[in-house]
Amino acid sequence: MSTSTAALLAGLVLLFPLAGSALCGLLGPVLGRRFVNLAGTLSIGAAFAVTLVIFVEVLGAASGHQAVTATLWNWLNLGSGNLNVSVDVTIDQLSVLMLLVITGVGLLIHVYSVGYMEHDEGVARFFSYMNFFIFSMVLLVLAADLVILIIGWAAVALSSYLLIGFWYERESAVLAARKAFITQVIGDVALVIAAFLIFVNLKTPQIPTYHGAAIAIVAPLPAQHAYTLSLPQIFANAGSLGTGTPLITLICILLAVAAFAKSAQFPLHTWLPDAMEGPTPVSALIHAATMVTAGVYLIARFHPLFDRAPIAAGMVAFVGMGTALMAGFIALSQVDIKRVIAYSTMSQIGLMIFAVGIGAYAAGMYQFLLHAFFKALLFLAAGNVIHAVHDEQDIREMGGLDSRMRVTAWSFLVGSLALAGFLFAGMFSKEDLLGFGLINGPGSPALYIVGIAVNVLTGLYAFRLYGRVFRGEPNSDRAREAHEAPSVMLWPVVILAGLSAVAGWALQWPVSFGPHLINDFLNPVFTSAGSGPIAKEPGTGLGLIGFFIGLICSLIGIGIAIRIWVRRDLDPSRALARPGLRLLPRLSFHKLYFDELYDLMLVRPTRAVARGLRRAGDPVMDSWIKGLSDVATDFSAAFRTAQTGMIRDYASYMVLFVLIFTIAVMVAAGIAK
């Protein structure tokens, strides 16, 4: 693909959602709901169409499609070229994969939203924000310039804030939006500092030339500062930052912090459950499929740096797996249907982060792809359920919905199986990346063992959710009166269910036989020049054993869950009543008390400092300003005494001045002469 084609196609993918956002936002209130529905959905449809074109081009190119970087326009050029920011886009397999998910799943969710927001007054605003989110996410994944990446990063956070707080009359929504945004700003700051460090320290080798021809000299010339913000150049020269040096470790740690903030990993994870205050399509799009995976994308994109900082990568892997375990534990006791799915997201992304932390980039991206399908499916189906029981989100009030909402129930079952990792999606992607964990990463088998424990937990909470919502007897009148969702909200769910079911079988098997399309597609990106070594695949025998162990653990979890919540012939409360275990449910329900901890550590001291400053500083500031005005008043009062109204006084002023002036002029003339 030539650069001009790339620029055109990328420009179109950026333009359509942006135009849709502007149209819905500006003309929507004027032209009405139908226009907004059409414009908001068609814009993403158009973007998806262009993405398909790009995909076909990338697939059809000669083997080993090289990344194409095109400049849309040059934005800043300062310091005689040292600070050059241009809106560059890069089209390679990684960005195409992300684009497919963003626009494809985004399109399905937009169609779903037409039905979900049918009775909402702010539909124009909603589609405007959603389209803007798609635009920012596209900008983020296409960016080939560090500044543009940061702009996309921040715009995504902004869209998230706008959409979480969409129902702004609800105080809980506003607070949740604020919490999400503030947490992500921490990540933004880390990202910006990392950008500074890269910009200042990146060097390109100097090639000595003599009359235009390169010569070889005994001692190599020192590298010169590159001062570039272009990602390809950064990656090409990543070696100049050292391998395993404190500098690159620091940069990678900062990048990881940014990724954690965006992907809701420990310790910056507290915003994701509260973000469920937003409408369900928002949760599906932003907090399942796309925005929270931006952190995974960041680490994958910056793999040349992470390959050279094993300490940082190791930390990433630990944090990812730890978060997966923690989130799975918490999801077991949550009673809000969306929160369970949110913690599930946190857990699955933890697995993705783990994968990119140990260098299994393709496996992590595979998990991202499949997770996008089944998580969006789960959220949309949950949206159907919430819609059906008239905005009730507590699963204790649900039950017995499978006979009342057949399509949704079957889709949800497919999604839960995909999540738990049996038969569909997760079985392939999760075991794929866990297999890498067998022999890669710090403490290699240890993290793998934690991973299969996560499998057990996943199976448990997934089928707990399914069982309580859809099986058994209805627990409330609302559940009894539930009915199936309208078709505009059913079709996206069904399509996603189909994708979740089929995609795993078709794309990549975690064992040495079967298709390996993802690896073939993505590995060129991760083995390009400038990157370090990627994770080693386990050999045939070990991989097969690992796969089966993981699968068995998933089945254990699913089985226990079915016995407790579907068939209702096992009761865990007696087991948990034993002294040591009594603490566990409480810890799980209160989300391991993180919110309270942060409140104590961060919020209260800040408020106390602010109160103290106000008490101490306000009088100072007030008196200072009042003092200024008092000075002016006193001065004017003093000068006013000169206005006596008596002509003689005014005349004396004049005479005095004339006297002084005359003498001064005479003296000056005398001196000048």
Next chain:
Amino acid sequence: MLSQAIFPWILLTAGFLFTLGALGVLIRRNPLVVFMCIELMLNAVNLALVGYSSFLSSEEGQVFAFMVIVVAAAEVVVGLGLLTRVFSIGRELDVDDLDEMKR
């Protein structure tokens, strides 16, 4: 005729008349006397002008002095008319009393 030596004395007298008029403006409280002191100042200026005109053999000084006389006449008319009005409404003829322009 006259020698150059007298010229500084002419200027001195003009200056003396001028400052004397200024002193009168400052000291006297009767507005009529103040007006007359102002006329004294104008005459001092005329003296200086005519002195220069004669000294430099340029009649421009005399033209200017002529203008000054005209302006002084007009000013006296208006000023005395104002004073008459002030008197006719019953105010005291005292510049210290006429202090409406104070703060």
Next chain:
Amino acid sequence: MNALMAALLILIAISALGVVFSPQTIYSALSLVLTVGLLAAIFLVLNAQFLFAVQLIVYAGAVMVLFVFIIALLDPASEERPRLADPRLILGVLAIAGICTAVFIAARNGITYATSCTTQAASCMHGYTVGSLAASGAAGADPYNTFGFPQNGVDQAGNVQVLANQLFHTYVLPFEITSLLLLVAAIGAVYLTRRTRTGIRRDPRIPESWSDDLMERAEPPVPTVPAAAGAPVAEARS
């Protein structure tokens, strides 16, 4: 000539003192008349004959007459002597001392004057320094070693013609503006002294208009009496 001039200057100074320091207003006015007359004499000596005439006619003959009229009309009381410690008095005396000294020194000590000499005289002076050339004794440096009537067109043409020439050629604009000024002053004077509405306390000595005064002389003011008593009044009038 010098002696005459010196005497005139001294007399002017004395009469000016009289203007400022006389306790009675009318004495100040008469001193001013004297000052103006003496100044006219100085103008004559200084070769400004036209101004001599104008000064006497306009200043002494019209302005000062106006002053005297008003003093007679208003009859202001004399005021008390000013206090010696009055800061304005001190300031004024300082001003006299300072400015006079400065002017005198400047006049004596070689401050150059540039003049736009507009006469036709070839020997018109430019940048003549008072005293310095004479002091240096350079002979031919001072084209006019006397303050006489230089033999040039100015003198030959006569003062009035020369002034008129300047007035109506070079300075016609200030001339016209000055005439406008006079017009404005005249209008202002008429406006300021017209009759006002009733209700303002009038001083009976100042008639609102001349016609009022005439009417008062014609008919003595009559108190309101019934018509029965009107007959003897009518008889008295005829």
